[in-house]
Amino acid sequence: xxxxxxxxxxxxxxxxxxxxxxxxVSILVLITFLMIYFTFRYHRRRNPHxxxxxxxxxxxxxxxxxxxxxxxxxxxYGWTGFHALKKVPEGALKVKITARTWSWLFEYENGLKETxxxxxxEKPIHLQLTSQDVIHSFYVPAFRVKQDAVPGMxxxxxxxxxxxxxxxxxxxxxxGQQHAYMLTKVRVLSxxxxxxxxxxxxxxxxxxxxxxVPLGERLFQEKGCMACHSVDGTPRVGPTLKGLFGKTIVVxxxxxxxxxxxxxxxxxKSLLEPNADVVKGFPPIMPSQKGVSTEExxxxxxxxxxxxx
Amino acid sequence: xxxxxxxNGRFRGFWAWIFSTDHKxxxxxxxxxxxxxxxxxxxxxxxxxxELIAPGPTIMRPQTYNALFTLHGVIMIFLxxxxxxxxxxxxxxxxxxxxxxxxxxxxxxxxxxxxxxxGAALAILSLFTGGGPIDTGWTFxxxxxxxxxxxxxxxxxxxxxxxxxxxxxxxxMVTTTxxxxxxxxTWFRLPLFVWGIYATAWIQILVTPVVGITLLLTLMERLVxxxxxxxxxxxxxxxxxxxxxxxxxxxxxIMILPAMGIISEILPVFARRTIFGYKAIAFSSLxxxxxxxxxxxHHMFVSGQSDVASVVFSLLTFLVAVPSGVKVFNWVSxxxxxxxxxxPPLLFALTFIFLFAIGGLTGLFQGALATDVxxxxxxxxxxxxxxxxxxxxxxxxxxxxxxxFPKMFGRMYHRKIPYIAWGLLFVGFNTLYFPMLLxxxxxxxxxxxxxxxxxxxxxxxxxxxxxxLIGGLILMFGNLVHCLFKGEKAESNPWxxxxxxxxxxxxxxxxxxxxIPLVSKGPYEYR
Numbered sequence: 001x002x003x004x005x006x007x008x009x010x011x012x013x014x015x016x017x018x019x020x021x022x023x024x025v026s027i028l029v030l031i032t033f034l035m036i037y038f039t040f041r042y043h044r045r046r047n048p049h050x051x052x053x054x055x056x057x058x059x060x061x062x063x064x065x066x067x068x069x070x071x072x073x074x075x076x077y078g079w080t081g082f083h084a085l086k087k088v089p090e091g092a093l094k095v096k097i098t099a100r101t102w103s104w105l106f107e108y109e110n111g112l113k114e115t116x117x118x119x120x121x122e123k124p125i126h127l128q129l130t131s132q133d134v135i136h137s138f139y140v141p142a143f144r145v146k147q148d149a150v151p152g153m154x155x156x157x158x159x160x161x162x163x164x165x166x167x168x169x170x171x172x173x174x175x176g177q178q179h180a181y182m183l184t185k186v187r188v189l190s191x192x193x194x195x196x197x198x199x200x201x202x203x204x205x206x207x208x209x210x211x212x213v214p215l216g217e218r219l220f221q222e223k224g225c226m227a228c229h230s231v232d233g234t235p236r237v238g239p240t241l242k243g244l245f246g247k248t249i250v251v252x253x254x255x256x257x258x259x260x261x262x263x264x265x266x267x268x269k270s271l272l273e274p275n276a277d278v279v280k281g282f283p284p285i286m287p288s289q290k291g292v293s294t295e296e297x298x299x300x301x302x303x304x305x306x307x308x309x
Numbered sequence: 310x311x312x313x314x315x316x317n318g319r320f321r322g323f324w325a326w327i328f329s330t331d332h333k334x335x336x337x338x339x340x341x342x343x344x345x346x347x348x349x350x351x352x353x354x355x356x357x358x359x360e361l362i363a364p365g366p367t368i369m370r371p372q373t374y375n376a377l378f379t380l381h382g383v384i385m386i387f388l389x390x391x392x393x394x395x396x397x398x399x400x401x402x403x404x405x406x407x408x409x410x411x412x413x414x415x416x417x418x419x420x421x422x423x424x425x426x427x428g429a430a431l432a433i434l435s436l437f438t439g440g441g442p443i444d445t446g447w448t449f450x451x452x453x454x455x456x457x458x459x460x461x462x463x464x465x466x467x468x469x470x471x472x473x474x475x476x477x478x479x480x481x482m483v484t485t486t487x488x489x490x491x492x493x494x495t496w497f498r499l500p501l502f503v504w505g506i507y508a509t510a511w512i513q514i515l516v517t518p519v520v521g522i523t524l525l526l527t528l529m530e531r532l533v534x535x536x537x538x539x540x541x542x543x544x545x546x547x548x549x550x551x552x553x554x555x556x557x558x559x560x561x562x563i564m565i566l567p568a569m570g571i572i573s574e575i576l577p578v579f580a581r582r583t584i585f586g587y588k589a590i591a592f593s594s595l596x597x598x599x600x601x602x603x604x605x606x607h608h609m610f611v612s613g614q615s616d617v618a619s620v621v622f623s624l625l626t627f628l629v630a631v632p633s634g635v636k637v638f639n640w641v642s643x644x645x646x647x648x649x650x651x652x653p654p655l656l657f658a659l660t661f662i663f664l665f666a667i668g669g670l671t672g673l674f675q676g677a678l679a680t681d682v683x684x685x686x687x688x689x690x691x692x693x694x695x696x697x698x699x700x701x702x703x704x705x706x707x708x709x710x711x712x713x714f715p716k717m718f719g720r721m722y723h724r725k726i727p728y729i730a731w732g733l734l735f736v737g738f739n740t741l742y743f744p745m746l747l748x749x750x751x752x753x754x755x756x757x758x759x760x761x762x763x764x765x766x767x768x769x770x771x772x773x774x775x776x777x778l779i780g781g782l783i784l785m786f787g788n789l790v791h792c793l794f795k796g797e798k799a800e801s802n803p804w805x806x807x808x809x810x811x812x813x814x815x816x817x818x819x820x821x822x823x824x825i826p827l828v829s830k831g832p833y834e835y836r
């Protein structure tokens with residue numbers, strides 16, 4: 001049995017990788033050596049009289065059977081490793097991931113919503129993924145795990161972290177203009193530290209009034225709005241929200257230009273039906289908040305946007 | 310008999326080319342059009358690499374980059390490698406190699422070139438109309454391709470049209486091989502290039518309709534919103550991926566099988582001995598064509614498809630590796646006890662074996678389920694398929710050009726320059742693509758406009774490689790183009806080949822043979 005099927009995804013992948021690498025490099029060296037050796041040994045200068053050899057049945061059998069056995073062993077190890085990567089252990093910490101253009105949202109069992117993934121060391125983490133718009137892929141190279149987040153379905157993934165630290169999360173399925181910037185972090189804390197953090201955040205949530213960051217701003221982060229809309233006037237994929245309220249803008253409605261004054265109704269409609277009236281010069285790619293955000297969240301976001309002077 | 314370059318019939322000059330039904334003229338039409346698109350593809354690849362020389366925006370914006378890698382993929386795959394060998398060399402040499410005067414359906418053959426140009430024209434038109442150049446990647450994955458505001462419909466229509474060209478060429482090659490073999494040209498006296506084209510033609514006929522239907526459904530989805538793929542309307546985005554890869558994985562074999570045929574032609578000629586394991590090589594082409602049609606799900610191990618499906622696809626994927634291995638072992642054995650002359654075509658053929666071996670072996674890591682979870686959609690994959698497609702098919706095309714150049718044009722190229730060009734190509738290629746394998750293992754995802762600082766040195770190295778590679782390409786093609794006009798007159802059989810194309814004058818006469826030959830020996834019997 002291959003070593004390292006201990007539930008550490010990076011070790012599983014690494015060991016199987018090494019197994020295949022040893023065989024592959026040996027085959028490559030053998031082929032290359034023979035090719036170069038024959039070319040020198042039987043060069044026309046040294047060997048002016050060739051010999052016709054039409055084939056050899058035993059050799060054909062040999063180099064069909066041996067490679068077949070080798071690749072079947074690779075298949076088998078790949079399969080056992082995959083099985084270990086897919087079989088979620090009991091008592092795993094559950095986190096829901098919602099991917100959307102171009103940010104990640106992590107939702108814990110106590111309702112806590114975060115844009116970075118914070119986890120305790122050594123505990124199995126069970127991630128359930130979905131997407132709000134197009135296909136994304138949750139990828140943590142350090143743990144060598146990856147899973148697509150597909151709209152309309154839930155996919156799952158688990159891993160466990162052996163070392164404390166902060167690791168990169170990248171989107172691995174092409175999802176448009178800012179695909180390369182759909183990044184976040186996994187923070188691995190000690191168990192004690194994690195639960196302290198988890199409970200504190202949980203309490204803030206219960207009080208409905210988080211310390212420091214106002215609710216609207218927090219929602220703005222949580223929903224991933226900042227991936228496309230700045231609040232300080234910098235242009236991004238979408239128009240900046242700074243000073244937007246009350247301004248007269250040109251929008252495209254069903255392919256026709258028209259002018260309108262930004263009021264509460266427009267902001268609300270833009271959250272629920274973002275592609276109905278798109279600000280001229282920007283692509284109609286914003287995901288809708290319909291069914292994703294509560295009525296209260298929408299009200300809070302609109303209030304926040306009104307204040308961005 | 311006058312050569313096929315001499316004019317004959319109703320049309321003159323340019324018109325005598327674009328309305329010719331001569332398989333050799335059509336082969337050359339394809340050669341010119343396909344290599345022109347190749348040049349554009351190379352230029353796009355060069356710009357992509359230049360952008361990636363340093364982290365952060367370098368010479369373009371993200372949207373431009375996304376359009377560039379999409380176009381690079383679409384042009385290289387649909388306009389260069391898929392049609393490449395069957396349409397250029399298949400057209401030109403398959404009829405001659407089996408002792409025929411033309412393909413079975415010459416007019417259909419001309420039509421397929423026109424359709425190819427029509428599809429290409431639509432794809433080009435899509436860049437300047439509607440919402441501009443597509444940014445979906447060459448795979449057109451839904452729902453992204455349904456939502457992006459760029460001109461997806463016209464580009465997809467272009468690829469749809471190109472499919473017909475591929476199907477028609479396939480039908481022509483299959484029928485020609487069955488019907489027009491000269492007397493005595495039994496199936497086991499067919500040159501292995503013919504076997505390669507024949508196996509490919511069957512894949513073209515059987516799977517291309519699937520991508521046609523898929524693209525048509527995508528079009529309907531975008532234009533009238535039928536909701537087959539869009540989850541917002543109850544559709545299934547994974548269905549799209551299945552349908553797409555049912556074609557696009559076998560398409561990889563459309564790209565590589567004819568290349569393997571070319572290698573099987575070149576090796577025995579320059580080793581001056583018969584090929585080792587003729588039947589093993591011929592049947593492994595068919596085995597690859599058949600098994601290769603059932604491995605598409607290995608593109609979807611992390612897509613959310615069922616685990617059982619992934620396990621089955623992984624098993625089949627490993628099995629298709631075996632016939633490819635059999636070919637490599639037989640090729641290497643063909644060198645044993647030969648009398649080898651390392652002429653330019655052989656040098657390219659040997660390089661094909663080395664690079665294709667790396668491409669094939671790196672594929673094993675992706676076929677294994679657990680390792681693919683890590684490697685999927687990273688630079689590993691980009692490195693792997695460039696080793697297979699460019700290192701494999703690309704170098705086979707270079708080999709074929711140097712092998713058949715004297716026959717096609719009646720002139721010989723400068724014999725020293727290809728060695729220098731080869732050196733640049735070999736060093737450039739590995740400097741460009743080997744770092745990609747390392748980047749992938751380190752976790753660099755593909756289709757990234759920008760990257761994290763830890764990936765910088767390998768990205769930088771890869772860009773340097775692209776410059777060396779392009780230097781090699783310019784030198785190699787420069788030599789060929791120069792000698793097209795200024796080269797010495799070629800003999801009819803400069804390499805001492807035993808297949809039929811070497812038994813007629815260079816360039817070939819209008820209808821290839823005065824009299825249909827009577828074949829009495831195998832393709833690699835030199836004594």
